[in-house]
Structures are given as C-alpha cells and as structure tokens.
Amino acid sequence: MPSIDAALNEVATTITRTLEQLLPAPEGAERRVLEAMRYACLGGGKRIRPFLVMMGSRLFDVNDISARRAAAAIEMMHCYSLVHDDLPAMDDSDLRRGRPTVHKEFDEAVAILAGDGLLTLAFEVLADPETHPNPAVRAELVLALAKAAGAAGMVGGQMIDLEAEKASLDIGAITRLQRLKTGEIIAFACVAGAILGQASEQARHALLAYAHDLGLAFQIADDLLDTEGTAATIGKPVGADSAAGKATFVALLGVERAREQAQLLARQAAAHLDLFDEKADLLREMAGFVVNRKH
Structure with missing residues (x-):
C-alpha cells in the first residue's frame, strides 16, 4: 500500500487531468470566464475531497471513470466555494493556494461568474450518463450534493459564519456551524x-460517521493553522478569523486542548471504518493526515 502522501499525490495528478478534460481550453467570446474557472480549479490544492471520493469508491469496486468524474465534480464545488468565499463581500482575501485569488487575477464580476460556472458544471458532470449508467444513482448523487452544498449545508454554514462576526458562539454553535460549512461537503465526498x-445502509452509515468526526478534526486543524501558520506556508492569509472577532475552536478551547480534541476525533474517525478491514487503510491514514498537516 502506498503512503498517504504518495496516494494523495497520485489522486491529485489524476483529478487534475480529469478537470483539464472537463474544462477544455477556452474559445469564443466567453473565454474569460472559462479561463477563470480553469484558474480556480487547476492552481494546485491537496485535493482532499476528491481523495475521499476515490478511496471510498475503491471500497465498492466502482468503475474508475465514475469515481474520477464524481471526484472532479466535488472539487469543482469546493473551488466555487473558495472563489466566492474570497470575494470582498465575504472574506476579502487576496491570496489562495499561494497565488492571487480569482477576483484579484481577473475581477470581481468574472470571479462571481466563474464560481457560478463551476457550481453548475459540478451538477452537469454528476447528471451525465458517463458518470453512471443508472439514472437513479445519478439522481441520488445530484440530490446528495445539492443538500450538502445548499442552505442546509455549506451555504447555511457560511451564513452562520458571517453572523458569527456579530455574535458570541459557544462550542455547540461553532460545531454546528462547521458541520454545515465544511462537514456536509466532506460527508458527501x-x-x-x-x-x-x-x-448497503450499514456501509453508508459507517462512512457518514467517519465523515462527521473527520470534518470536525479537519476544521480544528484549520483553526490551528490559522493561529500558528504563516501565509507563506499555507498559501492564504492567516489570522483573519481572529481579526474579525469570530469564535473558533482554538479561541474557545486553547491551542493544546484544541489539538488534543482533533487527535481524539481522528482516532474516532478511523475506528468507524472497522467494517472495511484493510481496504480502508488509506482512509484511516487520512484521518491522521488532516490533523498533522502543516499547510
């Protein structure tokens, strides 16, 4: 079995190639928005969400083309969220993945359109018969991603996050915020x-339980990086949440307790995969990876 780093690199390379195919070099009058979509998707990133799709697919011997297309769709959804998140009306960030954000490289209008384009293309890819021959499976994928990305998921979590700048949240409220903003998309992946x-339902429940703990561990690790990291190492501005007065896991728990909680959640996440034996070893390693990463 390859190491987690080697497996992540392999998936990142594969999904980047798939994204290049699904986002061909632009032509015509609309080329500027297509260039921005490609810029948003092809500029690096760890591809953790596609990795989860690919490794989960291997548990059930899913066709590689189906897995790659679903993984590419979730990365499009993720990249759309980053493009809009970075806009001046939201987090007002100038740097993402070590490069200028899309609205800085292009402009705000193009960034909005690029995000919209990636959002809709994600659903187009999932709904295409090439992703799966069974229309019921395609419909279930589209429904699940729509729920994860909408007001009951990522968009709702982002709204709570904006409101958090004007309110004092306790640990329960922050946990719910992050479950919606970050966790629901990770759960879909x-x-x-x-x-x-x-x-089977048993297998799905095990993966959802894994995702719940993984998503919280991931967010706590992000909060730690925002506190302890630098823009040079993580490729985006740091300290923004603290400057905006937002409550975070680190702000409420302190650095050491937050780190201990992340490690506990990672162990719990791995334990949910006992059903799959050694086939899930890379998913178990991912739980450790997300809490120990430096960028």
Missing part, C-alpha cells in the same frame, strides 16, 4: 463512492 457502488 465520503459517501459518494457508496452511492456509486449502491452499497
């Missing part, structure tokens, strides 16, 4: 392979 493979 974890269960997408089970949907493609038409897996």
